Amino acid sequence: MRWLIRKARLLDPANGIDRKGDLLIEEGKIARVGGEIRIDGEVSEIEAEGMTLTPSFIDIHVHLREPGREYAERIETGVRAAAAGGFGAVVCMPNTEPALDTHASIRFVIEEAERWGPVKVWPAGAITQGRKGEKLAEMGDLVRGGAVAVTDDGDPVADSDLMRRALEYSKSFDIPILTHPEDKTLSRGGVMNEGVVSTRLGLKGIPAAAEEIGIARDLRLAELSGGRLHVQHVSTAYGAELVRRAKERGLPVTGETAPHYVALTDESLAGYDTNRKMNPPLRTSRDRDALREALASGVLEVVATDHAPHGIHEKETEFDRAPFGVLGLETSFAVMLTHLVRPGHLSLPTLIERMTSGPAGVIGKEHLGIVEGRKASLTLFDTERSQVVDPSRFESLSRNTPFAGERLYGAIMGLFIGGDRIEPVQPEESNTRFPLPLTR
Amino acid sequence: MKLSRKHLLGLEGVSRSEIETILNTAESFKEILERKIPKVPTLRGKTAVNLFFEPSTRTRVSFELAEKRLSADSVSISTKMSSSEKGETLVDTVRNLEAMKVDFLIVRHSSAGAAHFLASRIDVAVINAGDGCHEHPTQALLDLFTIRQKFGSFEGLKVVIVGDALHSRVARSNLWGLGAVGADITICSPPTFLAPGMENFGARIESDLDKAIQGADVVMVLRIQMERQGQHFFPSLREYAMQYGISRKRADSLKDSCLIMHPGPMNRGVEIAPDVADGVRSVILDQVTNGVAVRMAVLYLLSGGELDDAMAH
Numbered sequence: 001m002r003w004l005i006r007k008a009r010l011l012d013p014a015n016g017i018d019r020k021g022d023l024l025i026e027e028g029k030i031a032r033v034g035g036e037i038r039i040d041g042e043v044s045e046i047e048a049e050g051m052t053l054t055p056s057f058i059d060i061h062v063h064l065r066e067p068g069r070e071y072a073e074r075i076e077t078g079v080r081a082a083a084a085g086g087f088g089a090v091v092c093m094p095n096t097e098p099a100l101d102t103h104a105s106i107r108f109v110i111e112e113a114e115r116w117g118p119v120k121v122w123p124a125g126a127i128t129q130g131r132k133g134e135k136l137a138e139m140g141d142l143v144r145g146g147a148v149a150v151t152d153d154g155d156p157v158a159d160s161d162l163m164r165r166a167l168e169y170s171k172s173f174d175i176p177i178l179t180h181p182e183d184k185t186l187s188r189g190g191v192m193n194e195g196v197v198s199t200r201l202g203l204k205g206i207p208a209a210a211e212e213i214g215i216a217r218d219l220r221l222a223e224l225s226g227g228r229l230h231v232q233h234v235s236t237a238y239g240a241e242l243v244r245r246a247k248e249r250g251l252p253v254t255g256e257t258a259p260h261y262v263a264l265t266d267e268s269l270a271g272y273d274t275n276r277k278m279n280p281p282l283r284t285s286r287d288r289d290a291l292r293e294a295l296a297s298g299v300l301e302v303v304a305t306d307h308a309p310h311g312i313h314e315k316e317t318e319f320d321r322a323p324f325g326v327l328g329l330e331t332s333f334a335v336m337l338t339h340l341v342r343p344g345h346l347s348l349p350t351l352i353e354r355m356t357s358g359p360a361g362v363i364g365k366e367h368l369g370i371v372e373g374r375k376a377s378l379t380l381f382d383t384e385r386s387q388v389v390d391p392s393r394f395e396s397l398s399r400n401t402p403f404a405g406e407r408l409y410g411a412i413m414g415l416f417i418g419g420d421r422i423e424p425v426q427p428e429e430s431n432t433r434f435p436l437p438l439t440r
Numbered sequence: 441m442k443l444s445r446k447h448l449l450g451l452e453g454v455s456r457s458e459i460e461t462i463l464n465t466a467e468s469f470k471e472i473l474e475r476k477i478p479k480v481p482t483l484r485g486k487t488a489v490n491l492f493f494e495p496s497t498r499t500r501v502s503f504e505l506a507e508k509r510l511s512a513d514s515v516s517i518s519t520k521m522s523s524s525e526k527g528e529t530l531v532d533t534v535r536n537l538e539a540m541k542v543d544f545l546i547v548r549h550s551s552a553g554a555a556h557f558l559a560s561r562i563d564v565a566v567i568n569a570g571d572g573c574h575e576h577p578t579q580a581l582l583d584l585f586t587i588r589q590k591f592g593s594f595e596g597l598k599v600v601i602v603g604d605a606l607h608s609r610v611a612r613s614n615l616w617g618l619g620a621v622g623a624d625i626t627i628c629s630p631p632t633f634l635a636p637g638m639e640n641f642g643a644r645i646e647s648d649l650d651k652a653i654q655g656a657d658v659v660m661v662l663r664i665q666m667e668r669q670g671q672h673f674f675p676s677l678r679e680y681a682m683q684y685g686i687s688r689k690r691a692d693s694l695k696d697s698c699l700i701m702h703p704g705p706m707n708r709g710v711e712i713a714p715d716v717a718d719g720v721r722s723v724i725l726d727q728v729t730n731g732v733a734v735r736m737a738v739l740y741l742l743s744g745g746e747l748d749d750a751m752a753h
């Protein structure tokens with residue numbers, strides 16, 4: 001199958017590409033990139049005037065819940081949701097039940113994902129056996145199985161010596177340690193950001209310091225060990241500042257934040273909406289603004305969603321009893337475009353870097369980009385098209401988005417991965433929006 | 441005067457004139473309560489459900505009496521929330537209540553926001569009878585009623601709130617209520633019991649109790665919950681009583697006209713000395729009596745009643 005995408009804005013900031021033109025995909029590869037491409041023979045043309053074509057997005061922080069909580073998400077529905085959000089690859093977290101802490105469990109995820117189409121699922125293995133924070137999991141075997149990183153995400157590794165050894169040991173495999181930084185003795189019992197709003201709502205707060213102490217410790221351990229550290233879901237201004245200083249000192253450190261932290265603040269919890277409850281929590285406008293700057297300057301090189309599906313029965317409850325976590329895959333790009341790019345806090349090219357080459361670099365994957373001869377992995381979107389977020393139409397099995405009912409700009413118009421094309425269909429044609437081509 | 445709101449979830453955002461409407465209405469009902477037959481047919485045919493997920497005899501009985509005095513049909517449900525999920529969940533409750541025809545839902549719950557949860561899901565007037573550390577609006581209203589009864593107005597009154605402001609829904613509701621009517625508020629707490637940002641809520645913060653109560657017109661004592669011990673908030677009950685308890689000596693240093701209030705139940709000998717609790721300045725029992733009149737007023741006004749008609753019955 002050959003695809004000719006016509007008159008799109010071709011945007012690949014990491015390779016210095018930003019121009020209008022045509023792009024030809026042949027045998028799963030980018031065959032030609034040019035102004036106006038004329039070819040003979042059978043080709044499927046896509047009129048993309050006014051749309052933008054970029055490398056496909058990568059989300060290095062998602063929870064696919066399988067095995068263990070298949071009522072909230074399955075690998076199948078997770079990759080569907082990823083495709084709907086324009087993602088060609090995701091890194092799934094190992095806090096499943098059981099945890100992804102063995103070679104076999106990593107293989108299970110990869111093979112299950114391959115059944116459902118071309119969207120790549122790269123698992124992260126656990127740092128410790130059973131994520132208990134007691135003994136190292138078999139990191140070498142996890143990597144041999146296909147793990148691209150290790151993390152105990154959901155929890156920090158509380159034991160500092162164990163974290164130090166994990167960072168040291170990881171050096172032989174050249175993988176990053178993804179850290180969920182949190183001092184649990186300080187955050188204990190908390191359900192939202194500690195501040196004026198938690199006081200008003202009468203909810204127990206989680207101070208910013210609980211996260212910042214975790215970040216500060218792990219940065220020191222990274223320096224001590226020489227291991228590669230990636231700081232997950234940075235939600236505070238000072239957290240970003242700590243990452244900036246570590247980079248200034250030349251440490252091999254990277255960092256991410258999520259769309260909700262740069263779009264929302266704790267003020268939006270006034271109605272006790274459990275679909276706005278996550279850990280770390282929504283912070284203040286000061287934090288939000290600092291995180292926007294950290295993304296713009298590259299202090300944080302990654303936008304990752306921390307896509308965390310939960311069943312309706314789990315979220316439809318008292319605020320302090322609801323689990324932490326919100327969906328992200330299907331709204332990530334549109335939230336970033338609407339809340340950051342359109343108001344001028346972030347340029348579109350910078351956003352694309354944070355969603356493509358930035359995350360690829362963290363997990364040591366080649367940035368495929370828009371380069372002739374490379375495998376095609378491309379996302380086509382329309383920045384002028386808007387839609388109201390309707391959770392009932394999500395590909396995800398869960399509905400827990402903080403953006404329900406909001407009009408967001410930035411519609412994903414298609415995804416090209418290898419020889420496959422995934423595009424949205426009209427609701428009357430199918431009950432899924434992004435039908436995935438089965439590869440086997 | 442009418443209240444143009446459907447629910448009473450808290451005093452945050454409730455205006456001075458709304459509070460005055462409630463207090464004036466309560467005044468009328470207080471008179472009714474002093475009659476030989478203290479009962480009016482005002483809410484005949486209406487149904488109130490008192491849903492208590494957290495035990496509280498005092499508040500529950502006060503609401504039950506208010507409902508009976510207004511001739512409403514009422515049912516009280518005390519149900520335990522258990523972490524093992526065996527207790528009734530709020531969602532179950534919503535489903536069950538939807539099936540019944542209920543006019544008022546009075547809810548007490550250990551989770552902040554529980555009253556909001558119900559109000560946004562069922563078509564019924566919800567009265568928050570205490571949700572976690574958030575608000576307890578009828579308690580603050582009866583406190584305001586009691587203060588106004590003694591002083592006539594709130595202008596220039598110095599009110600000192602003493603104790604665990606961090607976990608106190610009574611303190612939060614009183615901050616909003618007293619603030620709305622123009623009282624001069626001081627919070628006196630160990631710094632561990634001050635909620636973050638509380639200095640922005642219109643109250644002065646003073647951690648020295650002896651300084652705080654100088655010239656006070658009202659000292660509002662908050663309850664120390666015994667489970668706070670061992671949570672690093674204060675070293676011991678003995679030290680708490682020494683630093684922040686209203687002792688005989690401290691009570692004696694107050695102005696003669698100064699009132700001592702407590703939302704109950706009291707820990708005598710901890711936040712308040714036993715003889716102070718039962719002493720001349722204490723209006724703690726008036727608070728209990730006034731609670732019924734204030735709750736009648738809230739029920740009546742939320743049902744669409746008007747102040748001018750309240751006396752007609």
Ligand SMILES: [Zn+2]
Nearest residue numbers: 153154180232
């Ligand atoms: Zn995490």
